[in-house]
Amino acid sequence: MDRANDYQKCYGNDQMEYRDVSPTVQAEEMLRYLTNGMTDGESFPSERTLTEKIGISRTSLHAAITQLRNSGEVTSQERRGMTVNKKAILNMLDMSSMSDELNHAGKKLTIRFLNSQIRPAEPVEEAFLTVGDGKVVEISRVRDLNEVPVTFERAVLIADKFPQLEKVDFTNRSLYQTLASKYQIKATYGREEIAYCAADDFLASKLSVQVGEPLYRVVSRTYDQHDQPLEYTTQYLVGKHIKYRFYAKGIFDYREDDTNDSV
Known part of the structure; x- marks a missing residue:
């Protein structure tokens, strides 16, 4: 060889x-x-x-x-x-959608839409989204690469801000593109928290892994072009199929806002 x-x-x-x-x-x-x-x-x-x-x-x-x-x-x-098995590489600072990033992995991407529901916001969702009537729409999906499950996702948005969103079939359909075309709202920036967890019975069944298998747990808080909270998302990614990297350009040109607003 x-x-x-x-x-x-x-x-x-x-x-x-x-x-x-x-x-x-x-x-x-x-x-x-x-x-x-x-x-x-x-x-x-x-x-x-x-x-x-x-x-x-x-x-x-x-x-x-x-x-x-x-x-x-x-x-x-x-x-x-x-x-x-070449792992799909995700950039921690990229604001493109998960589907867009996985599309560059050189494998066939399939999005399986599981369900959508309107439900009361959980405290951590309420704290970020500042939900008016306390109701959110939750969208659950699984992404496959070459017919192998790699991510399970729950995306949560304010229900009354996006009427009828729960009726959209997100099979092989981008959430961000739907928000832009249907509601003229664009995801602009956000924050991600990445941790480790072990697959429980529910996640093991959705991701076709063994109970206890290591997973990435990624919590994302995303803002729109008006600096308003847009989406609170929890994703679980199979570690043996996904690799995270940190890549940023011009990071040393970053400056804190030094504007003095005092009078």
């Missing part, structure tokens, strides 16, 4: 010493180097082939592959063996 040979040329024992690094960790580093040069869905070499090419013991190699499988970097498919 050419990538394996490249690794030996770049990182062979004659050019780099591994000290205090276990054979399993060394094998993981080698395998990640190999996967970086492979395409999504490409067949992963067999353990026997890798053992011969890389020169790592079968035991260490098996442990390293198990680690890559657990982290979602390779997957096992019936009759195909192991294949490379």
